[in-house]
Amino acid sequence: MLRVLQNRREGLFCPAGGFFVDPCGHVSRAVITHAHSDHARKGHGSYLCSDNCKPLLKIRLGPKAKIESLPFGKRIKMGDALVSLHPAGHILGSSQVKIEVSGQIWVVSGDYKPQPDLTCEPFEMIKCHGFVTESTFGLPVYRWLPEDTIYAQINDWWVGNAENGIPSLLFAYSLGKAQRVLAGVDPEIGPIFIHHAVSPFLPIYERSGVDLPKVEKVDLDSEQNYSKGLIVVPPAVQDSSWLKRFTYAERAFASGWMAIRGLRRRRNLGKGFVLSDHADWNGLLQVILGTGAETVKITHGNGHALSRYLFGRGIDASLLNQPVSAEVQ
Numbered sequence: 001m002l003r004v005l006q007n008r009r010e011g012l013f014c015p016a017g018g019f020f021v022d023p024c025g026h027v028s029r030a031v032i033t034h035a036h037s038d039h040a041r042k043g044h045g046s047y048l049c050s051d052n053c054k055p056l057l058k059i060r061l062g063p064k065a066k067i068e069s070l071p072f073g074k075r076i077k078m079g080d081a082l083v084s085l086h087p088a089g090h091i092l093g094s095s096q097v098k099i100e101v102s103g104q105i106w107v108v109s110g111d112y113k114p115q116p117d118l119t120c121e122p123f124e125m126i127k128c129h130g131f132v133t134e135s136t137f138g139l140p141v142y143r144w145l146p147e148d149t150i151y152a153q154i155n156d157w158w159v160g161n162a163e164n165g166i167p168s169l170l171f172a173y174s175l176g177k178a179q180r181v182l183a184g185v186d187p188e189i190g191p192i193f194i195h196h197a198v199s200p201f202l203p204i205y206e207r208s209g210v211d212l213p214k215v216e217k218v219d220l221d222s223e224q225n226y227s228k229g230l231i232v233v234p235p236a237v238q239d240s241s242w243l244k245r246f247t248y249a250e251r252a253f254a255s256g257w258m259a260i261r262g263l264r265r266r267r268n269l270g271k272g273f274v275l276s277d278h279a280d281w282n283g284l285l286q287v288i289l290g291t292g293a294e295t296v297k298i299t300h301g302n303g304h305a306l307s308r309y310l311f312g313r314g315i316d317a318s319l320l321n322q323p324v325s326a327e328v329q
């Protein structure tokens with residue numbers, strides 16, 4: 001691994017190419033897998049990401065950041081390394097970073113999921129010698145249902161509430177999950193409202209060819225009628241005064257974490273929809289075994305069960321201590 005990638009204080013570093021992947025701190029050259037804040041941080045000299053990621057990254061980093069982008073699959077030379085980006089299926093523009101140095105191929109997957117998704121490019125399997133995988137949901141209890149099933153559950157909940165004149169408040173992360181919810185629900189049921197944190201990302205998704213329904217921004221000063229509405233809100237505003245306006249609404253959360261019943265109760269939610277942008281246990285195994293990698297490094301989440309499983313399959317798997325991640329998708 002050391003010739004291709006080193007684990008440094010700032011994150012994964014490719015010495016042959018002189019760049020970091022999703023680093024912390026201040027580095028001169030950062031390759032960014034996707035625009036979630038625990039991967040795309042401010043303060044680096046220059047950034048490289050996929051074409052579809054670039055406008056999202058701009059929103060995250062501000063207009064001064066130096067961002068270059070690549071189409072998926074295009075191979076470039078960075079120092080002595082050959083580098084290309086490939087769809088990770090996590091959110092729009094999310095990439096796996098393929099790095100080749102002297103015939104040794106490593107892939108840093110960032111966050112990924114092999115399950116289909118209406119709002120992003122489908123995951124691409126890449127053969128490699130070494131694979132750096134996330135393990136956010138790396139336990140056998142995490143098994144996702146097809147997204148159509150989850151959309152049907154959300155629609156049923158919304159219909160039920162609308163029939164009783166009760167607004168449906170659905171918590172979903174502002175980048176990725178919110179767009180996924182919007183793309184999958186049935187807009188015939190009623191009007192759809194969004195929190196303003198969700199809206200800057202919508203035109204970027206639409207320009208990339210993602211079909212989204214008509215939505216209205218919540219405007220607390222106006223006379224909007226929410227009684228049959230679905231209101232998509234990032235979880236960060238859960239306890240703010242903004243929500244006082246919706247004390248009478250039914251509440252639900254769309255997240256992989258909703259697979260754990262206790263979390264739903266603790267957050268005082270009526271419902272939880274298990275919709276994740278990460279691979280479930282089977283997805284992780286399908287991808288990791290599919291890459292053919294003989295060495296696997298595990299980041300994000302508790303990777304002990306995954307490393308034990310892979311070790312049993314003859315794969316040299318170990319945990320990679322990385323900067324603490326705040327993302328819980």
Ligand SMILES: [Zn+2]
Pocket residue numbers: 034036090111327329
């Ligand atoms: Zn992410």
Ligand SMILES: [Zn+2]
Pocket residue numbers: 036038039110111300325327
């Ligand atoms: Zn992440």
